Amino acid sequence: MPRIDPIAEVKEDHGKVRDLLLDIMSAIKRRDVTKAFELLLILDKLGGPHFRFEEEVMYPAMKRFYGEDYYLRLLEEHDRVIRAAKQLAETLGKGSITEEESERLIKLIQNEILPHPITCSGLEILMEKLSPEELEKIAESIEAGREAEVPLLEWADTIRARKA
Ligand SMILES: [Fe+2]
Numbered sequence: 001m002p003r004i005d006p007i008a009e010v011k012e013d014h015g016k017v018r019d020l021l022l023d024i025m026s027a028i029k030r031r032d033v034t035k036a037f038e039l040l041l042i043l044d045k046l047g048g049p050h051f052r053f054e055e056e057v058m059y060p061a062m063k064r065f066y067g068e069d070y071y072l073r074l075l076e077e078h079d080r081v082i083r084a085a086k087q088l089a090e091t092l093g094k095g096s097i098t099e100e101e102s103e104r105l106i107k108l109i110q111n112e113i114l115p116h117p118i119t120c121s122g123l124e125i126l127m128e129k130l131s132p133e134e135l136e137k138i139a140e141s142i143e144a145g146r147e148a149e150v151p152l153l154e155w156a157d158t159i160r161a162r163k164a
Helices: 006-029 033-061 063-092 099-113 115-122 132-148 152-157
Strands: none
Touching (some): 006 033, 006 115, 006 132, 033 063, 033 132, 063 099, 063 152, 099 115
């Protein structure tokens, strides 16, 4: 029986993602690759369980509000985040970056990753319209995802049926 408030948890996750992304961009601007990579690993750990409960329970539960097309758009947005996170990991994994790479990575975050917490946090207003039973299911899936602890890129390559 979950004791967590799923709306508060989702909101908190999005706040954490926002802070991590802003900090990663500052580190990249300073070309502090070690720091940026360290923060990316934290984001990877947080993002796996987050995307998982969204895709497995939360997004389908709210389909009746936004319909099939917007639902697919949300999944596409996740695809973009996954692809961008892979590129970030690859580039930062080299250990150092050029000025040009730093600019490219910042644009990548701004255009491909940051839009997720912006739009997804907006979905909290729809979560408020779900039934207590549906919210309960989301709460359970949040807890299950956190317990499973599968990071984002690993989940995307193994468990996630849809390929980015
Ligand atoms: Fe989200």
